[in-house]
């Protein structure tokens with residue numbers, strides 16, 4: 526979070542409540558949350574809507590970055606801040622992540638943030654990707670991904686970083702780490718997250734081929750935990766969260782940390798080297814050419 530905080534985010538006290546003020550580099554100031562005295566606290570930054578029911582302790586974070594919830598710098602920053610804010614809020618015990626866009630959970634990292642930009646931009650972008658994953662993978666509260674649409678690459682990462690994954694049972698949707706199909710490489714911590722989720726052998730095949738799975742195949746390999754009819758996804762996520770909430774927080778939190786901390790620590794120990802790797806890799810002419818071709822195919826609806 527340090528980088529996020531360095532970008533000028535500050536808490537402003539507002540009576541008994543708090544408002545997060547994010548001065549982002551695009552010059553916009555976004556008010557991420559304002560609390561009322563009722564049980565339901567709604568807040569809407571431009572890219573993520575947060576609805577916290579303090580009587581149940583369940584928050585719903587809805588991605589709303591049309592058309593495909595691609596994770597650009599602004600989205601990533603808002604996402605990390607939103608998670609941080611809920612983590613600090615004692616009335617929140619669990620967070621459901623879902624999408625406000627029809628058919629898409631998230632198209633992953635915004636390819637335009639990795640194409641034709643300066644090394645300084647790549648560096649800032651990658652730090653924001655790291656911040657988001659570090660926050661989510663090491664999150665102390667319960668996270669459930671309600672995957673109501675396709676979820677390639679970074680979208681799959683967000684899903685895997687959650688504690689439980691429920692996917693809409695629609696055979697048109699796909700989920701997976703497809704980076705190699707773009708000619709790019711998922712970094713070691715994407716790989717670690719997948720190994721921790723589906724095991725080593727499945728990750729070997731998945732990552733090398735850049736496999737995208739249908740919901741039923743994703744369930745078979747354990748990439749998602751449950752399939753439900755699309756219209757039931759939020760109600761199922763809420764019911765499931767209620768079961769998780771039956772477990773005493775401190776015991777669940779320590780167990781989660783025991784399993785995930787070593788993976789988080791690997792990135793924490795090498796953040797700068799990982800950023801350097803990313804910047805030198807993504808700026809290569811051959812990689813830029815691959816991304817350019819992929820973007821053209823996307824525009825021509827050939828992906």
Ligand SMILES: CCC/C=C/C(=O)SCCNC(=O)CCNC(=O)[C@H](O)C(C)(C)COP(=O)([O-])OP(=O)([O-])OC[C@H]1O[C@@H](n2cnc3c(N)ncnc32)[C@H](O)[C@@H]1OP(=O)([O-])[O-]
Pocket residue numbers: 592593595628629631632633634635636637675677678679680703704707709710711712823824826828
């Ligand atoms: C080393 C780093 C690790 C990398 C990790 C990653 O996450 S890499 C990311 C790997 N991610 C992928 O490979 C996902 C590629 N995307 C897809 O497969 C599909 O878009 C879809 C299935 C998400 C949605 O299908 P659909 O038929 O509903 O939608 P549509 O296809 O018609 O697209 C609508 C518009 O969105 C645009 N756009 C889409 N994605 C991105 C993006 N990530 N970024 C930016 N833009 C994106 C698309 O060009 C089009 O723009 P236009 O022409 O209107 O100006």
